[in-house]
Amino acid sequence: MKKTIYFDNAATTMLHPEVLNAMMPYFCDEYANPAGAYRSAQMAEKAVRHARVQAARLIGARPDEIFFTSGGSESDNWAIKSYASNHMKMRKGGSCHIITSAIEHNAVLNTCKSLERDGVYVTYLECDHNGMIHPEAVAAAIRDDTILISVMAANNEVGTIQQIKAIGQLARRHQIAFHTDAVQAYGHIPLNVNESMIDMLSVSAHKFHGPKGVGFLYVRNGLKLPSFIDGGSQENGLRAGTSNVPGIVGLGKAAELAGRNMARNMNYLTKMRSDIIKKIRHDIPDAVLTGHERIRLPNNISFCFPKVESASLLSLLDSRGICASAGSACSTGAAGPSHVLLAMGIPYDLAGGSIRLTLSTENTMEEADYVAEQVILAVKQLRV
Numbered sequence: 001m002k003k004t005i006y007f008d009n010a011a012t013t014m015l016h017p018e019v020l021n022a023m024m025p026y027f028c029d030e031y032a033n034p035a036g037a038y039r040s041a042q043m044a045e046k047a048v049r050h051a052r053v054q055a056a057r058l059i060g061a062r063p064d065e066i067f068f069t070s071g072g073s074e075s076d077n078w079a080i081k082s083y084a085s086n087h088m089k090m091r092k093g094g095s096c097h098i099i100t101s102a103i104e105h106n107a108v109l110n111t112c113k114s115l116e117r118d119g120v121y122v123t124y125l126e127c128d129h130n131g132m133i134h135p136e137a138v139a140a141a142i143r144d145d146t147i148l149i150s151v152m153a154a155n156n157e158v159g160t161i162q163q164i165k166a167i168g169q170l171a172r173r174h175q176i177a178f179h180t181d182a183v184q185a186y187g188h189i190p191l192n193v194n195e196s197m198i199d200m201l202s203v204s205a206h207k208f209h210g211p212k213g214v215g216f217l218y219v220r221n222g223l224k225l226p227s228f229i230d231g232g233s234q235e236n237g238l239r240a241g242t243s244n245v246p247g248i249v250g251l252g253k254a255a256e257l258a259g260r261n262m263a264r265n266m267n268y269l270t271k272m273r274s275d276i277i278k279k280i281r282h283d284i285p286d287a288v289l290t291g292h293e294r295i296r297l298p299n300n301i302s303f304c305f306p307k308v309e310s311a312s313l314l315s316l317l318d319s320r321g322i323c324a325s326a327g328s329a330c331s332t333g334a335a336g337p338s339h340v341l342l343a344m345g346i347p348y349d350l351a352g353g354s355i356r357l358t359l360s361t362e363n364t365m366e367e368a369d370y371v372a373e374q375v376i377l378a379v380k381q382l383r384v
Contacts (some may be wrong), residue, residue, distance in 0.1 A: 005367045006323045008357035009207075009299060010184060012155055015250070016209040022253040023211065026246040034243050035234065044245050051252025054217055058184075059257045060192040067217045068248050069233045072183035073107040075217040078228035078239070079148055079179045080111045083200070084120050086226050087147045095145045097121040101133045102343040104152055107202075108181055109339075121145070130292040131344050133187030139367075142170075147178045153185035153201075157327045157340045157356060158291030159300025161189065167199035177223065180230035183207055183215075183276065187258030188297055189266065193247050199223050205247070209360075214247030265361050269298035272359055272368045276301055279372040284379055288343060288350065288365035299359040304346060308353040308382050316378040322371055325356050 006014070052063040067074045069125035080098070089095050099338070100112055102124045112122045123141045127133050133151055149171045154161045155381035164180050171178035179200040185191060186201075187208030193201060200223070204215040219225050219238075223344060231240025258265075280287055280303060288304040305313070317324050327338040337351030357371065 004321050004323060005363070005371060007359060007363065007367075007371055008231055008323045008325050009179045009360040010356065012181045012206045012212065013327060013360055014255060014362055015207045015211060016257060018257060019210055019250045019253045021275055022252040023246040028251055030245075034245060035232070040258050044243075047059045047249050048243055048245060051255075054252035054256045056218075058187065058191070059218065060194050061328040062221065062257070064236070065193075065218055065221055067219060067239055068214050068215055068243065068251070070244075071206070071215040071218055072105070072181065072202050072204035074228070075204075075215050076105070076123045076150075076179075076181055077111050078217055079200040079219075079225070080148065081115065081179060082226045082228050083148055084115050086120075086224060088120070095119075097119060097123065097143050097146045097232070098148045098150065099125065099138060099141045099146060100150045101124045101127060101132070103127050103131055103155055103340045104150070105156055105181055105183065108150055108299065111173045112176070123331075125151075127160075127343055129345050130152060130295075131155050131158045131290070131340065132292060132295070133162055133167070135163055135170055138167050139170055141172055142176065145186060146174070146176050148179060150179040150181070153182040153191065154189065154297050155179045155291065155340060156340055158302045158344070159184075159189060159296035160292045161185070161295050161297065165196040171199075172197040184297060187255060187262075190262065193218060193220065194296060200225070205251035205254055208254050209257045210333065211250040212245050212253050212318070214244050216251065232350055261361075266298045268361055269359050272363065272365060273301055275365070275373045276357065276368050279369075282374040287379075288346070289295065290344065290346065290354070301357040301359070303355050303377050304341065305353040305355070306349045306350055310352060310354050313375075313378055314357055315352070316381065319375060322374055322375050322379075324371075325358075326354050 004063050030043050032040035032044050052066045055066050056063045061085045116122050125133055125137050151167050153164050168178045177199045180198055180203045183204045199220045201218040206212040227238045229240045234240055286306050291300045341351040
């Protein structure tokens with residue numbers, strides 16, 4: 001059987017063995033509901049508290065600012081919808097305005113579109129050809145009724161890392177709340193909510209070798225954010241529902257490992273990324289690297305190939321044991337090219353030949369060489 005080489009780590013990552021080991025006791029042995037008053041329940045609650053510390057430490061937050069969720073999409077929805085709804089109530093019919101970007105994940109874009117139907121005004125900022133949102137554009141979009149700025153920390157498709165520190169400073173100066181979708185960035189690059197003046201931050205565990213179905217929303221102390229799920233008193237009364245103890249423990253352990261190994265991982269992945277890009281560019285001179293040349297996630301490679309269709313390219317790679325994608329996993333099956341690539345000014349036909357290779361420290365340099373070779377061969381084959 002042909003070995004599978006997995007290069008779609010922006011979609012999801014393999015669960016780290018140490019994460020699984022940390023989770024296992026809370027499936028069968030310490031399975032009590034942490035809301036209980038007996039010893040085994042207290043053990044589960046202690047594990048949740050420890051995970052809160054681990055998650056917070058990686059971004060310079062306080063543990064009581066971490067609220068566990070089902071993942072990034074819920075965190076994005078909670079941050080934006082609840083914050084906007086609260087302000088609409090306080091303004092009693094007055095206008096509310098949100099600033100976001102045209103290249104956000106659909107969890108943000110569709111949330112904002114939903115709010116538009118409820119009467120919230122939304123500005124969708126354009127990016128430059130590198131997928132960068134410039135702070136000057138954010139500043140120009142601020143209005144008297146602007147209540148929230150939501151700009152992702154790093155793009156999930158092309159890997160461009162945004163200037164969130166400058167945007168956070170701008171938001172703070174104007175007394176506007178700042179939310180960032182850090183689903184692709186958390187655990188991969190350094191983030192500090194205080195240095196970047198971030199008020200809310202969304203995370204999903206399965207993007208950094210944690211389990212699927214769990215994430216968190218960071219909410220700065222003092223920020224008034226209504227509950228998103230009504231019911232019990234879990235998560236300090238802001239997010240009802242029985243705690244997913246194994247998942248939360250797994251998130252915490254994955255965060256701990258990511259923090260411990262971040263510098264080494266960044267160096268390893270950046271070298272692997274650069275080698276693949278160099279090989280592809282050498283053999284396919286008209287290949288278009290998308291995203292910023294240097295200011296990009298260490299594990300992200302994204303290209304557009306003229307005269308090639310993504311679906312055919314991915315099918316060929318799959319037949320050769322390589323898992324890759326054309327963009328966001330949440331957009332798979334969507335008609336037409338990626339909204340991110342189009343927003344970057346890439347022509348429609350060229351955007352239809354996109355590929356995203358996202359790496360992991362589980363990948364080897366030998367695998368990287370094979371993938372680069374097979375991408376080159378597949379593109380040339382499709383052009384014959």
